[in-house]
Amino acid sequence: MKNYMTxxxxxxxxxxxxxxSNMTKQDVGTLTGGVAGGLLGSQxxxxxxQLVAIAAGTLAGAYIGGAIGKxxxxxxxxxxxxxxxxxxxxxPAYWNNTKTDTKYEVVPTKxxxxxxxxxxxxxxxxxxxxxKKQQVYGTACRQPDGSWQAVS
Numbered sequence: 001m002k003n004y005m006t007x008x009x010x011x012x013x014x015x016x017x018x019x020x021s022n023m024t025k026q027d028v029g030t031l032t033g034g035v036a037g038g039l040l041g042s043q044x045x046x047x048x049x050q051l052v053a054i055a056a057g058t059l060a061g062a063y064i065g066g067a068i069g070k071x072x073x074x075x076x077x078x079x080x081x082x083x084x085x086x087x088x089x090x091x092p093a094y095w096n097n098t099k100t101d102t103k104y105e106v107v108p109t110k111x112x113x114x115x116x117x118x119x120x121x122x123x124x125x126x127x128x129x130x131x132k133k134q135q136v137y138g139t140a141c142r143q144p145d146g147s148w149q150a151v152s
Contacts (some may be wrong), residue, residue, distance in 0.1 A: 084148045103128040117141045
């Protein structure tokens with residue numbers, strides 16, 4: 001039960017902060033990665049060992065998510081939006097950003113409803129940045145203007 005409370009608190013913080021309109025791509029990536037890492041860490045250990053696992057997972061996830069968010073430019077965001085809009089669940093989109101020498105894979109993993117918005121998707125992003133493979137999970141929702149915005 002304690003794991004679920006920790007996960008719920010981390011999710012609430014993530015959703016609250018993600019709604020800030022002045023967040024950068026790196027901020028959103030850091031936040032998303034931190035929450036995902038904290039949730040993963042909450043599944044390990046007991047007592048103080050579990051707290052250490054949550055902290056380690058949050059820090060590692062925030063670092064990886066921030067790196068991916070920082071490396072994405074406007075073209076990368078457009079391609080990610082296209083994948084979220086057009087690809088079937090499980091169908092990956094691949095591209096290479098020649099300016100940053102980063103290779104991306106985005107896979108919509110599940111259609112979900114968030115706060116009444118039926119046009120949301122969970123997704124996985126894998127980026128190969130400077131030869132290092134990094135992976136982040138998140139959720140994005142289609143906005144009224146047709147763009148997709150990360151919500152967690």
